[in-house]
Amino acid sequence: MARFLGFVRPHIRYMIGAALMGIGKFALPFAFPLAFKYVLDVLLVPQPRLGTVDGFIDRWCTEVARMLGLGPTAQGKLAALTVSMLVLYVIQSIASYYRNYWAGVAGNSLILDLRCRLFSHLQQLPNSFFDRNPPGALVSRLVNDVEVARQFVGSTLTDVWMDGAALLLLGWILFLLDARLAMISLAVAPLYVVMIAYFSPRIRRASRSIQESIEDISATLHERVMGAVTVKAFARESDEIERFREQAAQLYAHNIESVRLASGQQMLTELLTRVAPSIVVWAAAVMILGHAMTVGTLVAFIGFLGYIYQPLEHFTQLSSVVSSALSAIERIFVLLDVAPEIHDHPLSRPLTVKRGALEFDAVSFAYPPRDGHPLRVVLRDVSFHVPGGSTIALVGRSGAGKTTLASLIPRFYDATSGRVLIDGKDVRHLTLKSLRENIGIVTQDTILFSASVRENLLYGNPRAGEDALWRALAQANLKSFVEGLPHGLDTVIGERGIKLSGGQRQRLALARAFIKDPAILLLDEATSAVDSESENLIHDAMRRLMKGRTTVLIAHRLRSAIDADAIIALDSGRVVEIGTHEELVSSGGLYAELYREQVHGLAATHPDEARYADERREAQTLRRRAELRGS
DSSP states (O other): OHHHHHTTGGGHHHHHHHHHHHHHHHHGGGHHHHHHHHIIIIIISOOSSOOHHHHHHHHHHHHHHHHTTOOSSHHHHHHHHHHHHHHHHHHHHHHHHHHHHHHHHHHHHHHHHHHHHHHHHHHHSOHHHHHHSOHHHHHHIIIIIHHHHHHIIIIIHHHHHHHHHHHHHHHHHHHHHOHHHHHHHHTTHHHHHHHHHHHHHHHHHHHHHHHHHHHHHHHHHHHHHHTHHHHHHTTOHHHHHHHHHHHHHHHHHHHHHHHHHHHHHHHHHHHHHHHHHHHHHHHHHHHHHTTSSOHHHHHHHHHHHHHHHHHHHHHHHHHHHHHHHHHHHHHHHHHHTOOOSSOOOTTOBOOOOSSOOEEEEEEEEEEOOOTTOOOEEEEEEEEEEEOTTOEEEEEESTTSSHHHHHHTTTTSSOOSEEEEEETTEEGGGBOHHHHHHTEEEEOSSOOOOSSBHHHHHHTTOTTOOHHHHHHHHHHTTOHHHHHTSTTGGGOBBSTTSBOOOHHHHHHHHHHHHHHHOOSEEEEEOOOTTSOHHHHHHHHHHHHHHHTTSEEEEEOSSGGGTTTSSEEEEEETTEEEEEEOHHHHHHHTSHHHHHHHHHHHHHHHHOHHHHHHHHHHHHHHHHHHHHHHHHO
């Protein structure tokens, strides 16, 4: 709570203003019971001696009556009292408005800061964190937990000061009226404290269970909505409905437990609130019968009883809100306390690419243990050198470590041992921003945002002009398609707009890389899910993009690897072969085996295409050799 209140500090003026207005809103009506007592004990049934409160009101009414041109008669004082009460109620209404407005400003401003802080923190966390946490669960923290905290700030944090001040003021007024009756009225206060101490930790645990269940449901919903096609393809709708019902039933059970606790607390609170006034009235009646109290004092006390027990009742209700808020705030800070594993060293320097040479020096990498599973080693003692401006292709069976190896270059992960170097500089000694600004990445699962084509392209370089955008689209073989869209560059794509095919998404991602114009390029080639025409267009765009850049190509279909300056074959996280296509095919190792598998697979399904592919590869090889001899 102390840490959370640190977020309140920038908005403290609104909190103080709201608290003061709340005190005014709650305290100003206290004048009515005192005014009623004055009417009974002074104006209607005059007493031989005026008490402290009655004397003050009488002097006030006399002065107001004089200002209004009325005499100091009972009628004049009554008129002055009525005018004063009307003015007080107008002031109370204004105080009520500013109390609600300033509390809302403070609460929403604080939550704006907290949400932005959470999102900013998420941007700094490494890929390993997102590997461990489902997106839906993280969204729940940013939306649901923060909303619970907002309710706490918007009401509780100001009400607690209002109720506390009102309780102190009321206690002082009651003791002024009659100390004995005041002590009887406040004797039940310790029982409220006992109730708060009993129910608060239980409500907090129930609220935490509710938040965790909401997080689980959010994660499941995100996965099932994203995988709706898969669910329908396997006709598993009924199973998913049953799974969701079980999770929703668990959330229902936690909610019912919270309702049960809150209802029990409210029942006991209302019991005390009803019983206590009866005891006060009985005691006051005994005092009146013994001529130790006036009827006017009893009437004032009865008028104040609703106010005196209302703050106590609020405190028990606020304890429920605080308990729920604390569980949400705790979960928020658990997320904020996750330290970024990958960050800039104090001595890190910006990267200035000269040649763009890459080097892996005895690099090993293991994913950290998770859920009690042992350490999973993915790369073992990997070493190779890539001259600047050349292209290497990473090949190997699924799970060999190709994507992980490429992910070490922009420091999505840090090597467990060994070094990754760019132009001889360890990437861990470079600032993350400058490192990633010099690296262009096109992933296997192309991510495009639900925005316009223009906005998706400008993600690569926000300063690019319109001519540069059209030039990039032309280089990615996508210009004619975008020109045919309803609004051209401003056509919205993705979930909220036009759906793109797999090949179109790939080419738009390549156009975004053209816009960025990086010195180093990481391409996770994925053309197995597109038709041959789209594949040719993608490969054509890739060749243009790779020209003159240091490129690391993750080749799933070996057609992409044939033209590479060097091919690195990985097996179980180790480099087993390095060489050109011709060298590795002739050596009869892993690459040759993979190549034969793909060629045979193509020949079995499309013999003509396989023959033509062999002829094209042979022609490309001869042309490349001729170019090498010429150079």
